[in-house]
Amino acid sequence: MPDQVFTPTITPDRTVEEYKSGVKPTWCPGCGDFGVLNAVYNALRGKGYAPEDVVLVSGIGCSSRLPFFSSTYGFHTVHGRTMPIATGIKVGNPDLKVLALGGDGDAFAIGGGHFIHAARRNLDVCYVIMDNSIYGLTKGQTSPTSMVGFVTKTTPKGTPDRPVNPLQLAMASGATFVGRAFSGKPKELADLIVQGIDHKGFAIIDAYSPCPTFNKVNTFKYYRDQAVELPREHDASDVMQAWARAQSTDPVYLGVLYEATGEASFEDHIASAHSGTEADVPRVISSILERYS
Amino acid sequence: MPDQVFTPTITPDRTVEEYKSGVKPTWCPGCGDFGVLNAVYNALRGKGYAPEDVVLVSGIGCSSRLPFFSSTYGFHTVHGRTMPIATGIKVGNPDLKVLALGGDGDAFAIGGGHFIHAARRNLDVCYVIMDNSIYGLTKGQTSPTSMVGFVTKTTPKGTPDRPVNPLQLAMASGATFVGRAFSGKPKELADLIVQGIDHKGFAIIDAYSPCPTFNKVNTFKYYRDQAVELPREHDASDVMQAWARAQSTDPVYLGVLYEATGEASFEDHIASAHSGTEADVPRVISSILERYS
Amino acid sequence: MARQDLVIRIAGEAGEGVSITGQMVTQATARAGYYVLTDSVPPAEIKGGYSFYQIRLSEKRLRSRGDSVDVLLAFNQEAFENSIEHLRHGGILIYDSAELSPPESDRYRSYSVPLTDIAKNQVELALSKNMVAVGAVAGLFGLDTEHIHRLLRESKLAKKGEDILNKNLKAVDLGYQYVSERVAERASLEVRPSKLEGRIVISGNHAVALGALVAGCRRYAGYPITPATDIMEFLADELPRVGGAVVQAEDEIAAIGMVLGASYAGQKAMTATSGPGLSLMTEMLGLASMAEIPSVVIDCQRAGPSTGMPTRHEQGDLNLAVYGAHGEVQRVVLAPASLMDCFWTTIAAFNLAEEFQIPAIVLQDTVLAVRTESIPQPDLSTVNIVNRQTFAYRDAGDATEPGYDAASGPERYLRYQITPDGVSPMAIPGTPGGAYVATGLEHTQAANTSSDARNHAAMTEKRFRKMDGVLAKAPPAHEYGDPSAEIGFLTWGSTFGVVAEAIDKLAAQGIKAHALAPRMVWPLPTHQIDPFLKNKRIVIVPEVNYTGQFANLLKTHYQHVEFTRLNVYGGQPFSVARLIEAVVPNASTDVAATREEAAAHA
Amino acid sequence: MARQDLVIRIAGEAGEGVSITGQMVTQATARAGYYVLTDSVPPAEIKGGYSFYQIRLSEKRLRSRGDSVDVLLAFNQEAFENSIEHLRHGGILIYDSAELSPPESDRYRSYSVPLTDIAKNQVELALSKNMVAVGAVAGLFGLDTEHIHRLLRESKLAKKGEDILNKNLKAVDLGYQYVSERVAERASLEVRPSKLEGRIVISGNHAVALGALVAGCRRYAGYPITPATDIMEFLADELPRVGGAVVQAEDEIAAIGMVLGASYAGQKAMTATSGPGLSLMTEMLGLASMAEIPSVVIDCQRAGPSTGMPTRHEQGDLNLAVYGAHGEVQRVVLAPASLMDCFWTTIAAFNLAEEFQIPAIVLQDTVLAVRTESIPQPDLSTVNIVNRQTFAYRDAGDATEPGYDAASGPERYLRYQITPDGVSPMAIPGTPGGAYVATGLEHTQAANTSSDARNHAAMTEKRFRKMDGVLAKAPPAHEYGDPSAEIGFLTWGSTFGVVAEAIDKLAAQGIKAHALAPRMVWPLPTHQIDPFLKNKRIVIVPEVNYTGQFANLLKTHYQHVEFTRLNVYGGQPFSVARLIEAVVPNASTDVAATREEAAAHA
């Protein structure tokens, strides 16, 4: 098995239909996740990947159901463990195209620790966080990106916790591509996903994906009012500019806030550490036995 | 029990000896942690706290043994869980003086997720990370603050992971006090701990504390060469300045890089949510029973 | 002649409609003096999809949801398809004629009720459809609509203005009227209310939360998870009213960590979760045992393994609760067997945790978590609250005084003192002279670390001695049926309720049976089980899992008793019929095995 | 007459000195053709503190570290104090006169050897003290110093220049000379070497790592923890040499997650940890069972609970390995019983994990983890490697062909196909037509989510059917002693080695005994245990834990067998004496119970 290698197939003239699994999404009508799903379909089509060369990895949450709606391979893991499993898949077979997906709770609450480390490893994975500032699947509790004072049944007096800033968190952890998008602009989102895939190293995209059922604050309208494209002059290679625009809450900026190019990916490091292949197994074992004799 | 309340005793004329437990530190000769321990003694003495009003909370690691050497209360928890337990203690009794302590592995590897959330809660705790860029207790493996290329037995070709920036991570997570210190300057460290204690909200101090046994790179000499005090003009209230100086690696800056004052602490939020006390229990229970009848 | 009981299922799309209708009927029914007990699919995962709310009412105390449905109210086609096989032969189907037109069948009588139409055209408020449904259901068994009217007037609806309220009242009446004029079988559906007073209608999870509040729990930390979240939601409302606090943690490890921290600081604290969360707490629970920190964990068991079927029932976490630790730990595991028990068992958990400074795990299960039931208001005057033994500062300077002596210095306080019962007084931070370091490392009596062999052995024994005390304080087991019977059911959790009904049914057939359900499932309360086993020829151990976790636990102690395992594992509770079948194979009972169970028997 | 065996303990401050001296003696002894077996305190937690390295050598195969010490070499006072009670009556104490002057005693003969002095003044290289010690030890039992010289020449020292090397060689000779001129009992210490060839000297953890490499493991993810870290360190060196990779994860949850990810992607992968890490992996291991992902976890058991005593021995994680999951899972738990077994059992773990697509847990223990032993070089030609059944793309378009048919579309691939043996071929990403979503939710054969009761029941049964296959493929159990004996020891893990020695000793006293140690401890290999139990009158179950975890596991299956539990729980392994005592109470054996054990008997 270790020698199973393949060259991913790229076919430019694919259709979106080829990426659909035939399973009907179970999301509520009006859920932002539909837009993200469409953007994922379109991004994959744009890349022309064969569905079998792609793995969508997710956690647990409404958003994390996405892989079931796609004809690619998928791994719907457990809550918060999207990153470790995506890491394992990429380390297991660096030729696979791995897209990670999931909710804000999955990524930043229970998965917060793994997020930091996936970023600092600079794993060549694009991670789209479907950020609705709420726990959708468990029916509406405060999430790490909810605003201070956000009222839910578990925080009836409003949450006291200051929101995590996903973009700054990614930058502080060494991520090399940091973007923000909005499910209400699925074309731009699809473009951003393509850029994230093309980027060598860890690409994080915080995608606002409203939950009309449980979050009555961060709605489509809210983001339409609040979110603007990055100004033309924004220099994504300048970490200080990126940090400053990530800090802004009014407006919030959409697009590639930060990108560092030319950095080695985790996969590069692994490959460069190799001093042999499967063919060397007998030789290596002999040399070990000799060493111990 | 819920009504056990007390007013912390402050006695200004205490001696350092009063904070020693009589247990001899088990650290290797020359370990940076001795300097941190002394700074902790001095900071507590400076505050004049009664030892029984103080709880030192730690995880697992060489550094995390510190509470055993102090005459205060202590909780030597499990690896990486310093923050949840410190949170519980403060929420359990907000009058206690809680100082958290531990290693870089404890704080940023296994404890990385909790670190983010302790910061965003703005818990009124001062957290001193004894940062030696190595796992000391397990005999020398790469830690999240080790530099790229750092060679250990688990990373014989040098670690591929980019180091976490503890200060930026804290800022991205909403910490309101972010400082850096060096065990080789214990007086300044003690002062910084006092400032961290005095700060209302979460104070994180990344304290370089070399491990001469296993880290032959980040030595006392290394930090003496590399670390300088913040320039006089540094404005700790300016998050952009703080971010920029936290970004710098040559030199690295010592002192309070960032402080936001006047923010409500987690304990403030909890107190402000209270609409009654233990005395209201019978009334509250009656009203619940009525509601359900 | 009035019926003994009636089972009504309201089925439709997951969301507010089904549960609002169900809850309103339940409340009104209880107000009218009936015993009432419900079942439902817990808050659905994502909106949409099939969902139901099942209400059973009776003049007498109820113990299970009922094997089959007498009246099915179907809001849509999917609901009809999923529920119809649960309708008993000769049952009644009510459906919204605007949404579906089910086929005729001689298995049931069906009535179309134009719920949507009445709401739209007669009430002129489309949203009042659910109230038309409530009225229709009331009309079926003759529930006085006055109870519904009063509930509506007390509800949030009343604040929406006179017009809205009146329209809703009218909707109820129209639904009632429609049904009472058309459904011929009405008389056969009548159930007499009981005349009991002073009852509350509460869900199992809320009973747990109320129990915690009464037991003295003042800190809660948790991470949302089905079907445990409403415990947190209840306490998030109530604890701040008594100076307490609820923290939404970043994950379950943090939640249990906060509980340990708060308890170390002197508070009674708890968390609630379900299987995945309990799995994550494994390491921290070991710390709780080793550092001897009182702590309570409610595990609302759902169908596993892994994420499994989050809204389905299973008694699958017993092994984890008992054995889930590296090294060897002391803990108590309790399981409520009825809704009332959710309240009392939670209190017992706090008391045992406090007295013995150990973690107590309550194995709630999905059936009880989501069940709403009318129960007698718990008699708070009988509540016994236990607090941990604390270390107190004595400044007497009197060396003859046992305990701490200020002059002798802090060495005198032995946090982990080796005592005959294994319990050592705990110093709460802030107590002078009590300073110590709580630790998960093996330690001496004075809480210093030690790898000494003699010390480890002695400390292990000290900690395990506490388990004897725990056993002596075991809350009484549930018993049902005829103690002289040779057929015994030894069970746990909500399965006990179904067993009790089965025993009644067997008794009616002249078959004697006897049931025992220990509320403390670990350590094994052999002093409760021994007398039960004495005269038994057959001991059946029914549980909703595949491997027979409780049966295996029993076998580790009872080497010479033959336990007959009886397991269903389809994510559904036992039916009464299945249990009867185990005693009287091929018995033709009047209840049809449900589809789920048919599958799960295999 | 030469002795059967000799036990030498080198004791001093934790750090390089003790282990370098010990390792050098061990290597040279093995080169000289002796069987050699060591014990030591695992890499200490923080530098300093007491540490020892114990070497037992013999002409015959050894199975335990030896109950008592024949020769104690004490580097300092603390080492003397901690070790002296392990020295047998009439044993020999060698100490560094510069560091301590122990009292005279008639329990032992003592010799001062001026290690420091010789190194400083005669060799003129203070650092050579350890080599003086090595020479001194060699001199005691007549080990040819040529073996040591050769090791030094092959070592890193040789690169430090001729002068340094020569000084070290001289140090060895001076130590040898000093002892041979002074120690009167030398003749009585002589042990004859065996003449076996082709042996390797390896530690238990390295044998595990080597086994993994041979089994086809190409990905490793782990988080450092005592006493497991050296498995990771070994593979960090070796895997990149064969195109593999090691990832240092941020915690144990991430480590097992990476293992599952890599395995999903088609690699054989593993992680190694000890108790605290295994606890943290509980949830993820449930996912592995549910999503059916082959995976291997090495758990180097240490003394618990919680952080416990990280450098001490205990067989305390069996419960967690077997039962540590919410819901009900399929896994295999193996335990090596000897050093050689560490190699083979790891291979068996991979084979079982692959064949049945389940997690396999290897319960390594501290005794084996840190033991170094001379063992025959494993015969790689007998290694059998099993790979998972994979789904292969067949573009035949031939509908009669079983398996995938391109024309029929991806629905045709059933990842979780219900098969007679429960095993369903696994598609590896990149395989056309094999796309599926691995999930921890209950799922249909086609890997879609489902809460259907019939489906859950059928899937539960499918998954559990795999356990029958696992049993059929159980690696053979270890057996020792006389099968006709009525006294049986049923044990597991490293305890088996001590049991085997006890059986030899009992045989010498004319008492017949028989031992069995299944290498597969879960599922219970009853086909191996049944025949063993057949003629037994007494079945003793010795294990290093308090509650008798293996005994309890046995009881869940064997209802009518009386198992006699025998437990020590001081963080130390069994002594031979303790086991003999269990059979022949108050037997006066020639071995003294060690202090640790004396404590742990209670």
Ligand SMILES: Cc1ncc(C[n+]2csc(CCOP(=O)(O)OP(=O)(O)O)c2C)c(N)n1
């Ligand atoms: C270990 C564990 N804890 C808790 C849960 C319950 N749970 C499922 S999804 C979820 C959070 C969902 O929020 P998010 O990740 O933001 O996804 P969304 O549903 O909003 O898309 C929680 C708490 C779980 N499945 N597993």
Ligand SMILES: Cc1ncc(C[n+]2csc(CCOP(=O)(O)OP(=O)(O)O)c2C)c(N)n1
């Ligand atoms: C759950 C768990 N995983 C791993 C370990 C092993 N371990 C103990 S301390 C430590 C890391 C020590 O590094 P750090 O936190 O930086 O502290 P230091 O020793 O350097 O002061 C590790 C991996 C453990 N005790 N528990």
Ligand code: SF4
């Ligand atoms: S609950 Fe919210 S996030 Fe979940 S499917 Fe519905 S709208 Fe989307």
Ligand code: SF4
């Ligand atoms: S190993 Fe390093 S960190 Fe640990 S005590 Fe020694 S010097 Fe300090």
Ligand SMILES: [Mg+2]
């Ligand atoms: Mg969300």
Ligand SMILES: [Mg+2]
């Ligand atoms: Mg460190």
